[in-house]
Amino acid sequence: MKKILILLLLMSVFVFNTAFVGAAAIPDDVLVVADNFDAASLDPAVAYEFTSCNTIQNVYDNLFVIDEGEVVPHLAESYQISEDGLKWTIKLREDAEFASGNPINAEAVQFSLQRSMEMGKGPSWMLNEVMSPESITVVDEYTLEIGLKFPASYFASVLSNTCAGIVDPEVVMAHEEDGDWGEGWLNGQSGEAASGPYKLVTWNRGDSIVLERNENYWGEKPNFRQVIIKNVSESVTQKMMLENGDIDMAYKLTPDQLADLEANEDLNVIKGVDLRAYYLGMNVSKEPLNNLKVRQAIKHAIDYNAMIEHLVRGAGNKLEGAIVKPLLGYQEDMGVYEYNPEKAKQLLAEAGYPDGFDIELTGISSTMWKQVISSVQNDLSAVGINAEVRQLNAAAFYELFRNQQLELMLSGWGSDYPDPHNFIHPFGHSEGSLTQRVAYSSKELDDLIEEAAEINDPEKRKELYHKIDRMLAEEGPWAMLYQPQNIVVLRNEVKGYEYNPVRIFDFTSAYK
Amino acid sequence: MKVFLLKRLFYTVLMLIGISIITFTLSHVVPGDPVLTMLGGRGTDEQIEKMREDLGLNKPIHEQYFIYMKGLINFDLGESIRTKRDVTADLKNFFPATFELSTFAIILSIILGIPLGILSAVKKDSWLDQGARIFSLLGVSMPVFWLGLLLMALFYNHLHFLPSSGRIAMFIMPPRDITGLYLVDSLITGNFDAFWSSLQHIILPAFCLGYLSTAQIARMMRSSMLEVMNQDYIRSSYSFGLSEKLIIFKLAFKNAFIPTLTIIGLSYGSLLSGAVLTETIFSWPGIGRYVVESMLFLDFPAVMGVTLLIALVYSLANLFVDLLYGFFDPRIKYDEIN
Numbered sequence: 001m002k003k004i005l006i007l008l009l010l011m012s013v014f015v016f017n018t019a020f021v022g023a024a025a026i027p028d029d030v031l032v033v034a035d036n037f038d039a040a041s042l043d044p045a046v047a048y049e050f051t052s053c054n055t056i057q058n059v060y061d062n063l064f065v066i067d068e069g070e071v072v073p074h075l076a077e078s079y080q081i082s083e084d085g086l087k088w089t090i091k092l093r094e095d096a097e098f099a100s101g102n103p104i105n106a107e108a109v110q111f112s113l114q115r116s117m118e119m120g121k122g123p124s125w126m127l128n129e130v131m132s133p134e135s136i137t138v139v140d141e142y143t144l145e146i147g148l149k150f151p152a153s154y155f156a157s158v159l160s161n162t163c164a165g166i167v168d169p170e171v172v173m174a175h176e177e178d179g180d181w182g183e184g185w186l187n188g189q190s191g192e193a194a195s196g197p198y199k200l201v202t203w204n205r206g207d208s209i210v211l212e213r214n215e216n217y218w219g220e221k222p223n224f225r226q227v228i229i230k231n232v233s234e235s236v237t238q239k240m241m242l243e244n245g246d247i248d249m250a251y252k253l254t255p256d257q258l259a260d261l262e263a264n265e266d267l268n269v270i271k272g273v274d275l276r277a278y279y280l281g282m283n284v285s286k287e288p289l290n291n292l293k294v295r296q297a298i299k300h301a302i303d304y305n306a307m308i309e310h311l312v313r314g315a316g317n318k319l320e321g322a323i324v325k326p327l328l329g330y331q332e333d334m335g336v337y338e339y340n341p342e343k344a345k346q347l348l349a350e351a352g353y354p355d356g357f358d359i360e361l362t363g364i365s366s367t368m369w370k371q372v373i374s375s376v377q378n379d380l381s382a383v384g385i386n387a388e389v390r391q392l393n394a395a396a397f398y399e400l401f402r403n404q405q406l407e408l409m410l411s412g413w414g415s416d417y418p419d420p421h422n423f424i425h426p427f428g429h430s431e432g433s434l435t436q437r438v439a440y441s442s443k444e445l446d447d448l449i450e451e452a453a454e455i456n457d458p459e460k461r462k463e464l465y466h467k468i469d470r471m472l473a474e475e476g477p478w479a480m481l482y483q484p485q486n487i488v489v490l491r492n493e494v495k496g497y498e499y500n501p502v503r504i505f506d507f508t509s510a511y512k
Numbered sequence: 513m514k515v516f517l518l519k520r521l522f523y524t525v526l527m528l529i530g531i532s533i534i535t536f537t538l539s540h541v542v543p544g545d546p547v548l549t550m551l552g553g554r555g556t557d558e559q560i561e562k563m564r565e566d567l568g569l570n571k572p573i574h575e576q577y578f579i580y581m582k583g584l585i586n587f588d589l590g591e592s593i594r595t596k597r598d599v600t601a602d603l604k605n606f607f608p609a610t611f612e613l614s615t616f617a618i619i620l621s622i623i624l625g626i627p628l629g630i631l632s633a634v635k636k637d638s639w640l641d642q643g644a645r646i647f648s649l650l651g652v653s654m655p656v657f658w659l660g661l662l663l664m665a666l667f668y669n670h671l672h673f674l675p676s677s678g679r680i681a682m683f684i685m686p687p688r689d690i691t692g693l694y695l696v697d698s699l700i701t702g703n704f705d706a707f708w709s710s711l712q713h714i715i716l717p718a719f720c721l722g723y724l725s726t727a728q729i730a731r732m733m734r735s736s737m738l739e740v741m742n743q744d745y746i747r748s749s750y751s752f753g754l755s756e757k758l759i760i761f762k763l764a765f766k767n768a769f770i771p772t773l774t775i776i777g778l779s780y781g782s783l784l785s786g787a788v789l790t791e792t793i794f795s796w797p798g799i800g801r802y803v804v805e806s807m808l809f810l811d812f813p814a815v816m817g818v819t820l821l822i823a824l825v826y827s828l829a830n831l832f833v834d835l836l837y838g839f840f841d842p843r844i845k846y847d848e849i850n
Contacts, residue, residue: 041596120562125555187596205605206797232795237677240669395544395810433554
């Protein structure tokens with residue numbers, strides 16, 4: 001027995017002493033980022049959640065990209081919009097090549113866009129909404145013409161989404177199986193099909209994704225030879241790894257960790273806007289939410305600032321309209337509604353509910369939403385509205401939501417492409433992804449929203465969005481709770497990183 | 513023996529069919545739709561219809577079940593809705609990690625739990641016994657989540673003894689894939705750097721995962737050992753003047769071990785299916801995290817695949833334990849008890 005014990009002790013000493021084989025510091029030309037989910041798919045036509053999209057933005061280049069809030073041509077060199085706004089003629093750069101060495105030409109762009117649309121997966125709706133696969137024609141080697149279904153002025157912004165990322169047709173189709181458009185292959189080891197600054201070299205599912213610099217990339221070469229996206233599911237673990245220098249960056253840390261992180265001198269904490277809005281929705285097909293005064297009362301009943309201060313420790317911005325910062329048309333302090341329980345009670349009395357009423361409040365079951373829900377429930381009960389709370393899994397929530405079966409609901413909307421239309425349409429248009437779930441419709445708003453989507457002059461467009469957003473705040477079915485912030489934390493060794501809310505994993509300017 | 517084995521295997525197949533029906537039905541009557549989970553509030557009705565059709569969700573449930581079972585006979589578990597890969601490929605990817613972790617954990621539990629239980633029983637009411645009992649009590653009452661974070665804070669963050677997460681250090685290449693078990697593969701290929709690194713990475717999660725079983729094994733071993741030690745044949749052996757070592761290890765242990773063996777068999781199954789939390793804390797790329805993420809997406813092909821696989825391994829492990837009974841107690845005859 002003793003012998004065994006001694007042997008065990010000796011073994012453990014040995015293991016501990018040789019601790020951290022290979023746990024040497026991360027080399028200067030490698031960047032390690034922690035993420036708490038594994039990607040679902042790395043095929044640009046399929047990817048439709050953060051981890052996947054953030055990752056493949058580095059792998060597949062777009063005709064347009066977002067730089068400092070502006071949509072700018074990227075693979076496109078120049079573009080022209082016809083008088084009626086229905087035809088876009090896009091001229092490509094002639095020096096761009098895929099990692100395979102094949103040229104990135106008009107045919108490749110046509111193929112990539114058609115591929116996304118034909119496959120019809122998650123993100124495809126945003127392309128199909130504005131054009132059809134047949135409407136893309138190749139004019140010459142480096143020129144394309146795209147016909148639109150209506151003169152969508154935000155088309156360039158849609159083209160910056162990952163589902164409009166350009167893949168190498170020759171390489172992809174060489175790996176096609178049973179008419180899958182090469183999805184099986186792209187969703188894994190797609191190194192040679194890359195058009196962006198990095199190519200995918202390994203995907204150890206559930207563990208890490210390794211990207212390597214694409215030497216054929218036409219643009220500015222990134223400083224890091226390798227970027228490793230490490231799947232670390234627990235934010236507590238992420239924080240410890242960051243403090244110990246085992247990762248360089250984490251971007252899904254939680255607000256309760258903020259104080260500790262900010263106090264650490266080795267770390268650089270960036271709180272950047274997230275293009276997302278959290279909202280309380282009111283189904284106007286349900287009594288008494290069809291009453292405008294009741295909706296206004298609810299908007300006045302919620303203590304928005306307390307929510308931002310206590311739930312996310314300040315990592316959020318107040319919202320009233322649907323357009324988030326820094327998109328065109330965003331207004332700080334719109335002044336339409338704010339926390340004022342007295343006014344809420346008065347409005348309820350005017351609406352004929354001096355003693356309040358009973359109602360159902362539904363949200364998705366997660367720790368974060370649980371906090372938001374109880375906070376809203378408290379605020380409502382303070383003005384006499386007795387909300388019965390339900391928390392459902394996402395699948396059940398969305399089913400009821402789509403069938404207009406929820407009364408009050410809490411959820412969030414994140415941008416697909418960074419344009420006000422992507423917020424105003426879902427929140428305001430009667431056919432919008434959210435508005436139709438709460439049975440709200442206003443002909444006036446519909447017309448204005450359609451008009452704004454077709455304006456090319458930013459100033460005029462901005463003015464119109466101000467007007468629409470104000471109308472929505474005054475009469476609409478939403479109490480906008482807040483716009484969350486992303487907490488990105490980097491070790492001090494990493495310099496030059498520029499936060500871009502739609503390209504969080506853009507490391508081209510960063511170095512060590 | 514042969515009859516026994518055949519019978520057991522036949523029952524296993526029946527059980528798997530039963531489980532497949534239950535899991536399939538459950539995962540289809542859960543409210544919600546995987547397509548809507550994927551899209552949230554977005555997408556047009558036509559797009560949703562098309563995606564449902566692609567996944568075969570618009571067929572009646574019994575038809576879907578028969579399609580699934582037809583595939584299963586050919587070892588085709590269908591395609592995962594979330595990862596868009598064959599479930600078989602996903603399982604091949606994630607299962608070895610969980611298998612390695614659970615197996616390492618159960619071995620660790622046996623190595624720690626049995627001596628602890630025997631010592632406890634032999635030196636009943638001594639400080640050693642009290643210490644072992646406190647250790648066991650903590651094991652059965654401490655939440656895995658908390659224990660994991662505590663271990664990590666201590667051994668990784670403060671002492672810098674052990675790494676925090678993953679299966680192997682970031683800049684060490686995993687060994688060539690033979691069995692999928694890093695410890696085994698690295699030994700076979702003689703890659704000792706990878707072996708040490710994997711060993712260091714597995715210690716914390718395995719201990720964390722196996723602590724509960726260690727405690728259960730130790731408690732069971734202690735109580736059955738105490739019971740056996742009070743029996744007449746042990747007293748007689750003492751009176752014959754046999755050495756204590758011989759009595760404890762040869763005469764008492766073999767008889768007292770049977771109930772513990774049952775616990776080990778059961779624990780192993782629960783380790784396999786219960787690795788979810790441990791895998792989350794230590795970012796272990798195993799089947800536990802895979803199945804949780806799949807459940808959130810209502811990805812039933814994946815959930816089915818994992819459930820069937822775990823059920824299979826669980827019943828095989830228990831079959832193995834049943835066979836071991838005979839080794840420890842030759843009085844047990846297999847063909848008769850059936």
